[in-house]
Amino acid sequence: MLIVAALYHFTRFPDPAALKGPLARVACAQGVRGTLLLAREGINGTIAGTRAGVDAVLAHIRALPGCADADWKESTAAAMPFGKMKVRLKQEIVTMGQPDVDPRAGVGHYVDAADWNALIRAPDVAVIDTRNDYEIAIGTFAGAIDPGTRSFRDFPGWWRRNAHRFAGKRVAMFCTGGIRCEKSTNYLLSQGVDQVFHLKGGILKYLEDVSQQDSLWQGECFVFDQRVSLTHGLQPGRHGLCHACRRPLAPEDRDRPEYEEGVRCHQCAGEYDDADRTRFRERQRQVARGELFAGPASEE
CATH class of the missing domain: 3.40.250.10 (Rhodanese-like domain)
Structure with a gap:
């Protein structure tokens, strides 16, 4: 089983760009994958890997300025829920668009x-x-x-x-x-x-x-990785993901006439044009061939 650690911590990073490279290098060296967001207001994200790998990344994060008391929540996954490791710079670690909120x-x-x-x-x-x-x-x-x-x-x-x-x-x-x-x-x-x-x-x-x-x-509780949903005891739920609109799908939703894997579901059937659908179909072909990881939803 892999360890999945979800974390956030509000602190003041004067130069988050300077933290990006070292953090990414530690995570990649440990085989850890996921997404971590850095902004002037702190850090947010979810990572997955072996016990030793996740511990190494968390130790690095707790050594960052103001993060000594950073906390996280853990669950497990039978398979890696992320395709790669991403460390991104953002204006906010969760986007509310209210500059006075602190x-x-x-x-x-x-x-x-x-x-x-x-x-x-x-x-x-x-x-x-x-x-x-x-x-x-x-x-x-x-x-x-x-x-x-x-x-x-x-x-x-x-x-x-x-x-x-x-x-x-x-x-x-x-x-x-x-x-x-x-x-x-x-x-x-x-x-x-x-x-x-x-x-x-x-x-x-x-x-x-x-x-x-x-x-x-x-x-069930929607989560922003390939597990899609969790239930009591943080066990995997029954939902999948529409990889066109990134909304959750119950198993029966895949039987609806609007559904085409990776291309559309009943929730987004009227939201994209033909060019988008063509692009989605090509992406799905790459996923099916193992050339591309479909990816989780985006937490905004």
Whole structure:
């Protein structure tokens, strides 16, 4: 089994470009694959490899400026879920498009997985899923509000249009691993909401720690690698991925008339033109021949 480590850490990197090469070299030397994003605000990503390889990369990351206390969440994979190692420079490690948002200045109250059920059952608590619509479509917490956003950039606009709905409520927020909640809770604090909470370690920590019989989670959790979805105990789920639109597919979705592997699914059948479809078919032929790794979805 391979180790999969998902991590993020907000810190201040004056020159993230200077960190890119050494980090990539360590990962490649250890046979580790995945994606790591570097920005002035910190680091974010998921990597996979052997125990020794992942440990070496994590040790390198913890030696970076301000990262000594960086944490991560681990799961396992039977096969390598990434095609190659990518270290990318970005403006933000998760894109919200709000330059004044800074989680280092304050975030919502962290709630451990063991205490989450009691919080979200409280009648004065509004529970908001901060993930994208296609992620929410395959699983979320019972009673959670779906903002219907296609991208995390859309969340601030959604909040401004809907803030009146939550007057007098405590707000509990959650996401896959916790990073979006770091930004979204900081944003709500800046908007004058003082009773803001978020699930520490995100859905992944909840699925790891809370038994299925006690769980309020419904469905599966979308993840941004070739496993596509996870269930309780961080076991692989039943979903695959449409490699045209990068949205999740249940097994029965492959039987729909719109489906063509690597080219389209029922969710994106009307979204691309003939030139795009031709390009997708050529890519799928390369994947089928083993010349190209199809790749996971992009976390934005």
